[in-house]
Amino acid sequence: MASSFFTQIPSLSSIFSIYTSLSAFTILFRTILHEIIPEKIRDFIVSRFSDYFSSYFNTNFTFIIQEQCDYVTNQTFRAAETYLPTLLAGMSTGSLLVHSSNLNNPLAKPKFGIPVKAKIFDEFEGIPLEWTLLSERNENPHQSRPKRYFHLTCKKEFRDKIMSDYFTYIAKSSVEILTHVENLNIHTYHPEWGWESTIFQHHTTFETLAMEPELKNTLIRDLDAFSKGKDFFKSVGRAWKRGYLLYGPPGTGKSSLVAAIANYMNYSIYDLQLQSVKNDAMLRQILTSTDNRSILLIEDLDCNGADASCRDEKKDEGGDGENQNKKKKEKDPKVTLSGLLNFVDGLWSSCVEERIIVFTTNHKEKLDPALLRPGRMDVHILMDYCTPVVFKKLAALYLGIEEHDLFEPIGKMFLEVKATPAEITEQLMVSKNPDVTLKGLVEFLEGKKMSKESEGSEIKETEARCSLM
């Protein structure tokens, strides 16, 4: 039996000749394949084979969650980015990515960042999960920011469970985390990189903002009603958003009021310069990639692109203005008023929940009437020149005094001289001594009054000269 087994084994030379023939056949076959079948089709066949075999043998399933989808920030990516650092604290890794960017408080505890390529483990209802953040160079030549995406891997049989329950769970967790953030962010839009965030450290609150008390209280009540109004807005079929138009001369506290609202509501700010937005489609993409519970701020609306009056002014500045303007408009369609209105109260206004929209302008009269119609911006707030009440509040804040002999004459001067709160605060910082500072303020206001009078008499003189000619 043993001898017959050995006699059936082919000799070494025959094995060698079979191997040589097979090799020759393979080389011949590959050469024919290379010559007959084009490279692209070959790659396709190979990839199909490898896909089939790897999916057949692989028991894992991987979700790919890209940061951007169709130019809009993927909210699942955003939720994962917020949620995953909470897992990092307890992880037994060799290294951790930590960062601290709170300039207000250098002693603040550093936060955990998500390291690229590191595996982060989670468990959901007993299902083990593995997250990895990946980053690669962006192929889009207009985007210098790397392309980032998460891989979330689980066993194949849990795919549907993860899809239906786990993603909802991390979305809810991220909302919860963002509601209790210690630091607010201010995001500014960059045409190449998208929204860029930094910690918002403006100290203005409603306590430090000098405004007519009645106006301030009305505004605070309005904000309170808005933040508690989810069910109300739903019941009346309106998007949960509120629009404020802040108008008034420069230096009257419009930006400061936005900061006070952000600090009061604990909302981050998205500060958008409309000039950096190419057209309505881009505006839609930008605005849909902002978070809930935030303030969308468009400052200096009268000079910000979507307003016809500002374009007319620019047209007048150039020599051959009209033609140049026409050509520019054709090449670069810019944001239209209707595109902007669509976000204020059109169909797109409901794409983000609990959203405050703030427009500021120094020239309300220059705005397109369409923006001012009822229902567009819910509340119009005039931030005006200093009044005696506003001045008293500023004096209390800057000098720590409630009364002074000079309060009455200074108060009377505000009826004749227009001074902005910004000008007054500058004067109030001259000295800590109230007598010195208030005397200086009286001189400042008298100087303003005199220059106003001499301006007035110059105008009268010119008018008189004109009528003589």
Ligand SMILES: Nc1ncnc2c1ncn2[C@@H]1O[C@H](COP(=O)(O)OP(=O)(O)OP(=O)(O)O)[C@@H](O)[C@H]1O
């Ligand atoms: N109502 C106010 N209460 C307290 N401080 C104020 C007020 N208004 C202005 N200030 C002071 O003046 C500075 C400039 O004001 P702010 O930038 O808020 O004015 P603005 O109306 O937004 O001006 P612009 O129209 O030029 O943007 C503030 O940083 C603040 O110190």
